Amino acid sequence: MLSSSQSQQVITCRAAVAWGKGEELVIEEVEVSPPQSQEIRIKVVSTSLCRSDISALDSQPIFPRIFGHEASGIVESVGSEVTEFKKGDHVLTLFTGECRTCSHCTSGKSNICQVLGLERKGLMHSDQGTRFSVKGKPIYHYCAVSSFSEFTVVHSGCAVKVNASAPLEKICLLSCGAAAGMGAVWNVANVLEGSKVVIFGLGTVGLSVAQAAKLRGASHIIGVDINSAKCDKAKAFGVTQFINPNECSEPVQQVIKRITDGGADYAFECIGDTGMVTTALQSCCDGWGLTVTLGVPKVKPEVSAHYALLLTGRTLKGCLFGGWKPKSDLPSLVDMYMKKEIQIDEFITHNLQFEDINEALNLMREGKCLRCVIHMPK
Numbered sequence: 001m002l003s004s005s006q007s008q009q010v011i012t013c014r015a016a017v018a019w020g021k022g023e024e025l026v027i028e029e030v031e032v033s034p035p036q037s038q039e040i041r042i043k044v045v046s047t048s049l050c051r052s053d054i055s056a057l058d059s060q061p062i063f064p065r066i067f068g069h070e071a072s073g074i075v076e077s078v079g080s081e082v083t084e085f086k087k088g089d090h091v092l093t094l095f096t097g098e099c100r101t102c103s104h105c106t107s108g109k110s111n112i113c114q115v116l117g118l119e120r121k122g123l124m125h126s127d128q129g130t131r132f133s134v135k136g137k138p139i140y141h142y143c144a145v146s147s148f149s150e151f152t153v154v155h156s157g158c159a160v161k162v163n164a165s166a167p168l169e170k171i172c173l174l175s176c177g178a179a180a181g182m183g184a185v186w187n188v189a190n191v192l193e194g195s196k197v198v199i200f201g202l203g204t205v206g207l208s209v210a211q212a213a214k215l216r217g218a219s220h221i222i223g224v225d226i227n228s229a230k231c232d233k234a235k236a237f238g239v240t241q242f243i244n245p246n247e248c249s250e251p252v253q254q255v256i257k258r259i260t261d262g263g264a265d266y267a268f269e270c271i272g273d274t275g276m277v278t279t280a281l282q283s284c285c286d287g288w289g290l291t292v293t294l295g296v297p298k299v300k301p302e303v304s305a306h307y308a309l310l311l312t313g314r315t316l317k318g319c320l321f322g323g324w325k326p327k328s329d330l331p332s333l334v335d336m337y338m339k340k341e342i343q344i345d346e347f348i349t350h351n352l353q354f355e356d357i358n359e360a361l362n363l364m365r366e367g368k369c370l371r372c373v374i375h376m377p378k
């Protein structure tokens, strides 16, 4: 137990540091600064690997850096002006924060906080500094979370207190992918009972979409993926028909139009392939067909589509984190999990110790996992 004065000291702990593009992570001794004003320092308990960590590792130029943005932990200490957290609180980290006072946070229309939204420079929101260093050399953050470390510092608006009886090694999934998929169905598309849904990409996000669509009573939940090995798991999450486009003799949008008698009511792009956004729009029905994008493209960020698709009434809608206002909404999602109203355990295909974090990256690169939960040392 640290006394309050000791807790405001630098902590030396282990973190998985990315030193260069696409390189293996290296477990290093890092110094973690005390939390500054409005910040909290968290002892990370569990962190799951999300595809975006790998995409950023492979494409962005900011190094050295500590990745990880889907995590749970326990508050170790709090900085000045922090009133809503205390040492010992159980929290989920938020890669997109919520300040609760900016015009977006108070609009009732948006979860894109103007103050604590997605951080892209690898720095803290408050002072554009870092809280990690190795031998005096600063280490950049990722999405203002950096959970591949035994301890991390986040803005108090980038964490949310949750039910302390919820298993941290499971609910870490709700801090990104699993929650994003469900939110896209409930908050962004607002899928109605009896509707026809098509999902492109059946990873954790796509399967979350399937689960949420099933809970809304969708009549058709068509899952599209080029890996037929995903078919059984997809059906367990609510997919009613599985299509592997590589096994079709005609374009997949035509197959979908036939099955749905004119096109789906809702299409969800969960791959991060802008070409597939076009296919998703083409798979929707005239009049009210809605395509929601969830995937983050690694290459070719521009979307192109024939204007006639829009002229005939289709909508293309983007979202971040499934439209959830993270601080306001996540506690109730955790409670739904505790009441067994939503399933997330089934996304966890691997449990690994922190030392084996590179194995998690390999499993995801090879498409052999849904979620790998990385357990930090106790």
Ligand SMILES: [Zn+2]
Residues within 6 Å of the ligand: 050, 051, 052, 053, 069, 070, 176, 177
């Ligand atoms: Zn993520």
Ligand SMILES: [Zn+2]
Residues within 6 Å of the ligand: 098, 099, 100, 101, 102, 103, 104, 105, 112, 113, 114, 115, 116
């Ligand atoms: Zn805000």
